[in-house]
Amino acid sequence: MARRTPLYDAHRALGARMVDFAGWEMPVQYTSVIAEHETVRHAAGMFDVSHMGEVEFRGAGALASANQLITNDLGRIADGQAVYAGLLNESGGFVDDVVAYRFSPEHIFICVNASNRAKDFAWMQGHAGAVKPVDRGDDWAQLAVQGPRASAIVQRLTPLALETIKTYHFALGTVAGVACIVSRTGYTGEDGFELYCPPDRAVALWNALLEAGAKDGLRPAGLGARDSLRTEMKYALYGNDIDDSHSPLEAGLGWIVKWDKGDFVGRAALERQKQAGLGRKLVGFEMREPGIPRHGYPLLSGGRWVGEVTSGTMGPSVKKAIGIGYVPTELAREGTTVEVDIRGRPAKAEVVKTPFWRKP
Amino acid sequence: MADNPKDLRYTKEHEWARRSGATVVVGITAHAQEALGDVVYVDLPKVGAAVTAGASFGTVESTKAVSELYAPVSGKVVKVNQTLADQPQLINQDPYGKGWICEVELSQPSELDALMDAGAYTQLVAAAG
Numbered sequence: 001m002a003r004r005t006p007l008y009d010a011h012r013a014l015g016a017r018m019v020d021f022a023g024w025e026m027p028v029q030y031t032s033v034i035a036e037h038e039t040v041r042h043a044a045g046m047f048d049v050s051h052m053g054e055v056e057f058r059g060a061g062a063l064a065s066a067n068q069l070i071t072n073d074l075g076r077i078a079d080g081q082a083v084y085a086g087l088l089n090e091s092g093g094f095v096d097d098v099v100a101y102r103f104s105p106e107h108i109f110i111c112v113n114a115s116n117r118a119k120d121f122a123w124m125q126g127h128a129g130a131v132k133p134v135d136r137g138d139d140w141a142q143l144a145v146q147g148p149r150a151s152a153i154v155q156r157l158t159p160l161a162l163e164t165i166k167t168y169h170f171a172l173g174t175v176a177g178v179a180c181i182v183s184r185t186g187y188t189g190e191d192g193f194e195l196y197c198p199p200d201r202a203v204a205l206w207n208a209l210l211e212a213g214a215k216d217g218l219r220p221a222g223l224g225a226r227d228s229l230r231t232e233m234k235y236a237l238y239g240n241d242i243d244d245s246h247s248p249l250e251a252g253l254g255w256i257v258k259w260d261k262g263d264f265v266g267r268a269a270l271e272r273q274k275q276a277g278l279g280r281k282l283v284g285f286e287m288r289e290p291g292i293p294r295h296g297y298p299l300l301s302g303g304r305w306v307g308e309v310t311s312g313t314m315g316p317s318v319k320k321a322i323g324i325g326y327v328p329t330e331l332a333r334e335g336t337t338v339e340v341d342i343r344g345r346p347a348k349a350e351v352v353k354t355p356f357w358r359k360p
Numbered sequence: 361m362a363d364n365p366k367d368l369r370y371t372k373e374h375e376w377a378r379r380s381g382a383t384v385v386v387g388i389t390a391h392a393q394e395a396l397g398d399v400v401y402v403d404l405p406k407v408g409a410a411v412t413a414g415a416s417f418g419t420v421e422s423t424k425a426v427s428e429l430y431a432p433v434s435g436k437v438v439k440v441n442q443t444l445a446d447q448p449q450l451i452n453q454d455p456y457g458k459g460w461i462c463e464v465e466l467s468q469p470s471e472l473d474a475l476m477d478a479g480a481y482t483q484l485v486a487a488a489g
Contacts (some may be wrong), residue, residue, distance in 0.1 A: 033423040314400035
């Protein structure tokens with residue numbers, strides 16, 4: 001039986017088409033994926049991301065305990081700041097990709113993927129230091145308000161001065177009278193906020209935001225638009241572009257690995273990888289012949305299998321068929337031609353600079 | 361739900377066929393485009409290609425999914441809707457008109473009789489809920 005977020009009835013009332021995602025019944029679209037995508041790029045869209053998991057580390061030593069689980073460094077950011085990070089296994093592969101929030105050195109809050117909630121928590125329990133994690137996944141709902149109008153809309157409902165919350169920073173405050181973690185983060189390539197709130201206030205917050213944002217064009221947006229928006233940014237999706245057998249170095253996420261922070265799980269494996277040189281890299285490509293690349297399609301070079309497409313779509317903003325996939329390092333340079341095996345028909349694609357989408 | 365035109369015949373895979381003399385124009389139904397979502401790419405058959413009733417003759421892709429197109433009748437493709445190469449969204453906007461996919465010269469006109477009429481097709485869609 002699929003789980004439902006507190007907003008399930010609200011989605012149905014808005015005419016959403018629901019799909020199973022990581023064991024959750026989630027809205028994939030309300031009207032049209034393309035329309036919702038464009039709304040986020042040009043006005044603002046609101047996503048229910050309450051299926052995401054949360055884990056907390058609290059008490060003296062919380063920072064050290066959490067920090068040695070992740071690739072990024074909670075020691076070098078300030079209280080009220082967050083980092084994107086890898087939670088790695090001993091082989092350097094991703095257990096998950098996470099956002100870690102530093103409330104204080106005694107309070108670390110980590111947002112994890114819905115698909116990995118149980119796996120991550122077990123992993124963290126097994127590999128944490130003195131301070132053990134607490135699963136808070138059922139204690140939080142989460143709404144993401146994203147787009148150029150997002151800040152103006154949320155500002156109308158909160159006493160917080162949002163201009164003081166920079167990207168990847170957060171604050172505690174009320175939004176529409178609901179106590180929230182207000183985080184300037186997202187997964188769309190647009191400015192915006194992710195609002196963590198108590199599940200029993202999620203409907204009130206959702207409705208208040210829809211009403212306050214109506215004149216700015218705020219519309220609900222589903223997982224379909226979330227996927228096309230993140231693909232245009234080449235943001236990795238766990239289970240597609242990254243997984244237990246791919247490392248942050250291979251995924252082009254070297255910037256989330258802080259070598260000067262001391263030991264963390266997976267570090268030794270990454271050092272070996274770095275020393276030996278990377279055999280494959282995650283690249284972005286644009287189709288040069290008709291067709292749309294999809295997850296799992298083979299990538300070919302001169303008719304020979306060289307890798308697989310991990311994500312692909314027709315990008316509504318870039319208006320091109322775009323894809324992401326792993327190729328041998330020697331084929332990873334921009335301008336390299338590869339072929340995508342589209343159900344038996346090879347179609348040319350070119351490795352390009354990413355993100356695919358840049359604000360005009 | 362859009363009305364399914366009375367002058368068309370329908371397949372259970374949600375294609376339609378409109379006869380005009382020796383040829384039929386083929387497309388996908390309002391229900392099919394609704395279920396697919398935004399159509400972003402159509403892999404059209406080539407003019408001159410032979411198609412067989414019930415066999416795949418192309419694909420239509422939405423933002424999220426790839427869906428096969430099944431020929432409602434057997435015959436030879438005599439015309440394809442090239443406009444769909446640049447404007448695949450016509451399938452969403454006008455599935456029974458500007459969103460037509462191809463025109464097929466019938467090799468076995470009797471195959472049309474095996475297809476559903478609008479009433480039967482509307483019932484099929486309603487039953488699938």
